[in-house]
Amino acid sequence: MPSQTDSEKIYNKLIRKIKRIKNIGNAEGLLRWDQQVMMPNAGTPARSQQLSALSSIQHELLTDEKIGKMLDEIDEEEISKERRSAIREIKREFERAKRLPTELIEKISKASSEAFSKWLKSKEENDFSIFAPNLEKLIELKTKYAEYIDPDVAPYQVLFEDYEPYLGLEIASDTLSKLRKELVPFIEKIKESEVKPDRSTFENNFSGEKQREFAQHVLDILGFKWEYGRLDTAPHPFTSGTQYDVRVTTRFEDNLLDGLFSTIHEFGHANYTLGLPKEKYGTPLGESRGFTFHESQSRLWENHIGRSRPFWEYILPELKKKFPSIDASIEDVYKTVNKVHEDNLIRVDADELTYHMHIILRFEIENDLIENNIEVKEIPSVWNDKMENYLGVRPENDSEGCLQDVHWSHGSFGYFPTYSLGSVLSAQIYNSAKNDIDRLEEKMRNGKFESLKKWLTEKIHRYGKRYTTNELIQKSIGEEFNPSHFIDYIKNKYSEIYEI
Amino acid sequence: MPSQTDSEKIYNKLIRKIKRIKNIGNAEGLLRWDQQVMMPNAGTPARSQQLSALSSIQHELLTDEKIGKMLDEIDEEEISKERRSAIREIKREFERAKRLPTELIEKISKASSEAFSKWLKSKEENDFSIFAPNLEKLIELKTKYAEYIDPDVAPYQVLFEDYEPYLGLEIASDTLSKLRKELVPFIEKIKESEVKPDRSTFENNFSGEKQREFAQHVLDILGFKWEYGRLDTAPHPFTSGTQYDVRVTTRFEDNLLDGLFSTIHEFGHANYTLGLPKEKYGTPLGESRGFTFHESQSRLWENHIGRSRPFWEYILPELKKKFPSIDASIEDVYKTVNKVHEDNLIRVDADELTYHMHIILRFEIENDLIENNIEVKEIPSVWNDKMENYLGVRPENDSEGCLQDVHWSHGSFGYFPTYSLGSVLSAQIYNSAKNDIDRLEEKMRNGKFESLKKWLTEKIHRYGKRYTTNELIQKSIGEEFNPSHFIDYIKNKYSEIYEI
Structure with a gap:
């Protein structure tokens, strides 16, 4: 095996950090699955807090300045094309995330957990007014979220690009x-x-x-x-x-x-x-x-x-x-x-x-x-x-x-x-x-x-x-x-x- | 409500940090439940990594020097008896944790996830030799763990006190x-x-x-x-x-x-x-x-x-x-x-x-x-x-x-x-x-x-x-x-x- 370039070494270190974040994200995914498939009804207050903790910690780890430094230090000419494309994705996530305050992430996570249970109730009782205040709150929070990420672009476009970043x-x-x-x-x-x-x-x-x-x-x-x-x-x-x-x-x-x-x-x-x-x-x-x-x-x-x-x-x-x-x-x-x-x-x-x-x-x-x-x-x-x-x-x-x-x-x-x-x-x-x-x-x-x-x-x-x-x-x-x-x-x- | 003492303020801040750690711990608990009750067999490699990430992040958050500082700053005379007892427990956890390197925690978490699946196989095939190397590894790691926590006490006593800290x-x-x-x-x-x-x-x-x-x-x-x-x-x-x-x-x-x-x-x-x-x-x-x-x-x-x-x-x-x-x-x-x-x-x-x-x-x-x-x-x-x-x-x-x-x-x-x-x-x-x-x-x-x-x-x-x-x-x-x-x-x- 040829000896690694410095950029490759940094890349490997970076990937270890990213894996850790993704593992926490996958744990969060399991908690969300469980919430919809297995969790007893009364579990919502604790689950909301757990999800909020997991989502905010991912945000903290992703916006760690060490990640920014590594991204700066990697010379993309020194790594393979495949790795360059991984860097493109990590950079995009990092740059969006670092614009967002942790408290906002936590608030959104908590608000959406609460909104989910209110939506269930609202749907069951066929009464939109139960869910409406939660929805208002979420719209307010997600609009803020979009403004943090890019104040120069229509907020809906920013939100859309969370789900489809490239097609436009x-x-x-x-x-x-x-x-x-x-x-x-x-x-x-x-x-x-x-x-x-x-x-x-x-x-x-x-x-x-x-x-x-x-x-x-x-x-x-x-x-x-x-x-x-x-x-x-x-x-x-x-x-x-x-x-x-x-x-x-x-x-x-x-x-x-x-x-x-x-x-x-x-x-x-x-x-x-x-x-x-x-x-x-x-x-x-x-x-x-x-x-x-x-x-x-x-x-x-x-x-x-x-x-x-x-x-x-x-x-x-x-x-x-x-x-x-x-x-x-x-x-x-x-x-x-x-x-x-x-x-x-x-x-x-x-x-x-x-x-x-x-x-x-x-x-x-x-x-x-x-x-x-x-x-x-x-x-x-x-x-x-x-x-x-x-x-x-x-x-x-x-x-x-x-x-x-x-x-x-x-x-x-x-x-x-x-x-x-x-x-x-x-x-x-x-x-x-x-x-x-x-x-x-x-x-x-x-x-x-x-x-x-x-x-x-x-x-x-x-x-x-x-x-x-x-x-x-x-x-x-x-x-x-x-x-x-x-x-x-x-x-x-x-x-x-x-x-x- | 009387105005809060400084110690009470710090206590409240500390508790917010502790809650976050416990929420991640409870998420980990759910992943462990799922592993034994719901998870498909092939899921082990990813689950091991997820558990390891969750357990190491708890350790990092718990050993954060800010927690040590808060514990030092709280004047126990200034807070209620009930809160004092919460501090006793947090201190104990903090002091044990700060003696442990994060890598060891990660290693133990990963080793025990792997050992669990080997144990299942070993038991199913009625062949102790399948599980034995994993058990050796775990004993080695847990002995190290005990030595880090207290090198002056028999390691088994340290381990026992993880489960029963007070009875002796x-x-x-x-x-x-x-x-x-x-x-x-x-x-x-x-x-x-x-x-x-x-x-x-x-x-x-x-x-x-x-x-x-x-x-x-x-x-x-x-x-x-x-x-x-x-x-x-x-x-x-x-x-x-x-x-x-x-x-x-x-x-x-x-x-x-x-x-x-x-x-x-x-x-x-x-x-x-x-x-x-x-x-x-x-x-x-x-x-x-x-x-x-x-x-x-x-x-x-x-x-x-x-x-x-x-x-x-x-x-x-x-x-x-x-x-x-x-x-x-x-x-x-x-x-x-x-x-x-x-x-x-x-x-x-x-x-x-x-x-x-x-x-x-x-x-x-x-x-x-x-x-x-x-x-x-x-x-x-x-x-x-x-x-x-x-x-x-x-x-x-x-x-x-x-x-x-x-x-x-x-x-x-x-x-x-x-x-x-x-x-x-x-x-x-x-x-x-x-x-x-x-x-x-x-x-x-x-x-x-x-x-x-x-x-x-x-x-x-x-x-x-x-x-x-x-x-x-x-x-x-x-x-x-x-x-x-x-x-x-x-x-x-x-x-x-x-x-x-």
Whole structure:
């Protein structure tokens, strides 16, 4: 081995410090998982304090001037390209963090823990006023947060860049406008179509226990590595964890399809996490590229696999074995799983098409909240008006309106757009996979997903944060980010189903 | 409110720092619970690093010179007695910690995480040699640890004082000698008795699910507050958590009684934790007095309640409702649940009497290991010889011998004696409760435990660490620590059962 340069030595020392911070962050992640999946109700006051301590200590360790000094001392010419990209990520985190006072971090952590339990109560009692003061507080704190990081940029942009640092808010905004322009009239046409797929086959009081067994079976089929993960239930499914230990959650509702697609979606996240290189655990090279790419993975599995004909040719007989009361043809089921719910109010229950309207609505509202264009108390009416404008339905109460999502209770403003960006990207990635992988759809039809998983890991997962979002898109599929793939895909698919 | 003295101001600042450290410690506790109850197998490498980061950061924060300075600056005359006692505990922790290098703490944390997974494998494959190198490493590290804390005292004493800081190793050692002297011949007599209670009634392939339901029912009867806790299973049951969120684990074996007593035992721990004052969470005044007192609580519920006639008069009909195949009289069952298993090799399956022989054996071996009188590789033969000497049985393999307990894999040397000390103390506490509480046994016979729980909380739990072990015994029951209560109790009980 050649002797290390000084910069390499400093790099190794720096990485040890970063690993320690990431380990504390992963501990925090476990506490958050536990809070939503395992924790008894009364545990909130202590848990809030624990989370706040963990988040503030990470902040202190990250903003330690020794880290700044090391970052200055490393001569990037003296280290490998791969390491240079790790430095890019560490620098970005360091520079954002050092602008933030520890007390603000602690306040946000505590406020979001408290807000989460108030949101639960608010949703349960269908009373927005319970949650509103907590939301106001969080908006105030997160606006301050954004101003600390960059007072010269619109606060919403700063917040958005926490979730998607590289693609740019302008591209996000343009993409959402394009989707709105293209899809609102298209959804109108679908509503006028005489094709009316029926979901009642799957609404049949299926037992939770059997649904759980089937979810496990689906994960088996997709090749989930159980020794590296778990499946549990949560009211609002999510996936968290690391390449050593990934925690998938799902939910089992009256309609069999909700839980099934939730499981497949979360599998996509988990499969990304488990594809990250183990030897880079705790460093930027062992972490996912970010929310846009993460969502591209979950949507690829949920929509391009899970809602495709070939997949259903394989899974329908399996489903019938488990639930013998199901009696439907593959064509009917294909239409059913892609049905546009005309009266659906809930984002997580939405089809691939109307889904984006839910996102656009949230994007506009959170943007207006952070930019002080509307007040918290106006949210319910603004929400309901937009639902009527974009989707022609109006929530009757806030639980099925502005209280349905957990995100704002976590202080996550700027997160929602990454859902649409990820969906859009997933169409682009899927097209590329189909080009590269021999007889991909035939493999799906036979329940074989190994080559797709291998392709995804090779093209995307194994790089961690080595490339920026734009670079990784270019590197993996040889193109720029381009929403037209998605728009073509979705129009073709739905034109065929709805015969328009 | 009178204006604060300077010392009070500093005290409040100090407590904020201590709370933060305790919150990180409680996060660590949750990660350890998760590792044993929820974590997928492959998660160990990442979990070890996370635990190591959390434990080293606590150490760094605790040994921060600012804490030393605050401790120096507080004039104890200027603060309340209660606060003075919190300072006593913080000082003790600070002074022990500041003698320890952070790297050693990190090494121990990492080594014990690795040792735990090796111990599991070693036990499963019944091969001591898998675990032996890890154990050697831990002994080496913990001996160093003891030397750093106090080079002038025997290292085993230093380690013991991590678990029981105030009672003194001499009292522990004397107590164990006394138990050995009194109980070994007494056990001999029992073996010669013609009374042979039968456990087969309870060995009947009872389903795990039904056992779980019954365990939940028992916790309901004892008054477990589910909103503050959970019940799960673990191969080696334990209880952890805080007054806001306590996690009980138990196990369901072929013999119904094992799981039942495990559940009651762990309930005793949980009940102590939940009796700690909520408003003192994160401070010494909101933490349990320590291992001796904790074990006194679990043993009180397990033995003085759970293995008593009055309790069985209440619980037997409940048990029969759940498991209709059980057909035994109260007198038979009372003997059965107190049966001395003549051929039992497993500590956690032992009766109240032979239990202490298991502890004495471990105490002697770990003492000899730390004091370098024996080597790790000798453990299996030394263990088996002692089993033969004290209990007249010899393990056929190490899984049922020296590999049975998890403690050494955690690096917990000096912990075992607190089990016997706690048992002995529980007899003393129970006698006092019986004096104080009107018709206690009649209440037990009717499934009423509120007044006992109230008494325990009032006399013991609510004080946290306000008093030292000796002071708290004095304060709660007006006596010194005295093993004769236990010896009288156990001899009376077993003389009656075995007609000797």
